[in-house]
Amino acid sequence: xxxxxxxxxxxxxxxxxxxxxxxxxxxxxxxxxxxxxxxxxxxxxxxxxxxxxxxxxxxxxxxxxxxxxxxxxxxx
Numbered sequence: 001x002x003x004x005x006x007x008x009x010x011x012x013x014x015x016x017x018x019x020x021x022x023x024x025x026x027x028x029x030x031x032x033x034x035x036x037x038x039x040x041x042x043x044x045x046x047x048x049x050x051x052x053x054x055x056x057x058x059x060x061x062x063x064x065x066x067x068x069x070x071x072x073x074x075x076x
Contacts, residue, residue, distance in 0.1 A: 005014040012028065020026070045052065059069065067073045 003014050003016070003018055005012055007013070059065075061075070062069060065075045068075045
């Protein structure tokens with residue numbers, strides 16, 4: 001079950017009432033924007049559509065040799 005909530009004074013509060021047993025272990029993640037929860041099951045292209053194709057002035061071999069440009073390893 002997934003619940004949404006917010007932080008108030010450093011405490012995580014569920015948006016809707018939730019009854020959990022005392023000592024229950026929970027897992028939470030921070031949404032990228034307030035009020036927006038990412039759907040990690042959505043296809044990659046759907047999740048990153050707003051930034052795909054935005055990079056400009058990259059070398060033609062940037063995809064193949066990204067490790068060279070990022071970390072300085074020899075080109076392939």
